[in-house]
Amino acid sequence: xxxxxxxxxxxxxxxxxxxxxxxxxxxxxxxxxxxxxxxxxxxxxxxxxxxxxxxxxxxxxxxxxxxxxxxxxxxxxxxxxxxxxxxxxxxxxxxxxxxxxxxxxxxxxxxxxxxxxxxxxxxxxxxxxxxxxxxxxxxxxxxxxxxxxxxxxxxxxxxxxxxxxxxxxxxxxxxxxxxxxxxxxxxxxxxxx
Numbered sequence: 001x002x003x004x005x006x007x008x009x010x011x012x013x014x015x016x017x018x019x020x021x022x023x024x025x026x027x028x029x030x031x032x033x034x035x036x037x038x039x040x041x042x043x044x045x046x047x048x049x050x051x052x053x054x055x056x057x058x059x060x061x062x063x064x065x066x067x068x069x070x071x072x073x074x075x076x077x078x079x080x081x082x083x084x085x086x087x088x089x090x091x092x093x094x095x096x097x098x099x100x101x102x103x104x105x106x107x108x109x110x111x112x113x114x115x116x117x118x119x120x121x122x123x124x125x126x127x128x129x130x131x132x133x134x135x136x137x138x139x140x141x142x143x144x145x146x147x148x149x150x151x152x153x154x155x156x157x158x159x160x161x162x163x164x165x166x167x168x169x170x171x172x173x174x175x176x177x178x179x180x181x182x183x184x185x186x187x188x189x190x191x192x193x
Contacts, residue, residue: 006163012104012125015041015096017048022092024048026066027078027107029099030058032127038063041098055081057099075103079110089115098124102132102143105170129192133161134171141171146192149177149185158185161192 017024026045028038038056042065045052054069057078063069072078089095095116097107104123111121133142133150140154145161152159152174159174166173178184 006165008165008167009163010101010123010165010167012123015044015098015122015124017045017052017096018094019047020092021048021094022051022090024052024094024096025055026052026096027055027057027098029075029103029127030056030061032099032103034126037126038066042066045096057103075106078107082107082110082114089120091117091120093120095121096124097121098126100127100130101125102130102170105132105167108167109170131161131192132171133159133174134166134169135159135174137176142174145172146190147188148191149188150174160186 015026024045026041028041038061042063046065049065049067052067054066055072055078056069057072057075061069072081093116095111097104104125108121108123129146131145133145135142135152135154135157137157138152138155140152142150142153142159148161150159150161151157157176158178160177162173162175164173165171177186
């Protein structure tokens with residue numbers, strides 16, 4: 001589990017089905033699974049298996065207990081599927097998402113657009129600690145960041161990757177690292193592998 005003293009930093013917990021919910025949608029980034037991970041999720045969601053829909057994102061996998069999972073190649077397909085969902089999601093439905101932080105927040109943002117409230121969504125971090133970074137200068141995003149300083153994919157500035165997280169953007173803030181002393185860039189370290 002990730003921990004930070006920064007108040008904006010999300011905290012995550014293991015997924016746990018809400019037994020009182022009307023419907024359940026489980027979305028899993030399969031590349032982040034440990035061996036036996038889907039079997040563990042099947043055990044966890046066994047009490048609600050009859051009302052469970054599962055979307056597996058990435059390499060196709062089949063696991064007894066998760067019904068017939070819907071296979072999606074990438075997170076963009078999840079976002080599209082949520083946006084095009086033919087049935088409306090009500091207050092009684094729950095969404096459970098497991099994967100890397102950029103994956104979690106891409107799905108959570110799309111779910112909010114179709115009507116899921118914060119209390120209806122559970123997020124469980126798994127896999128790499130890589131980050132999505134939002135540049136406070138050009139407002140562009142840099143994906144799959146694993147270092148403390150990264151060149152912005154939009155404007156090219158060297159950004160210090162802060163621990164401040166924006167739930168609205170689903171990204172960490174990046175600020176120009178050498179704004180006060182041009183050219184003075186600290187050592188770049190791998191910190192979010």
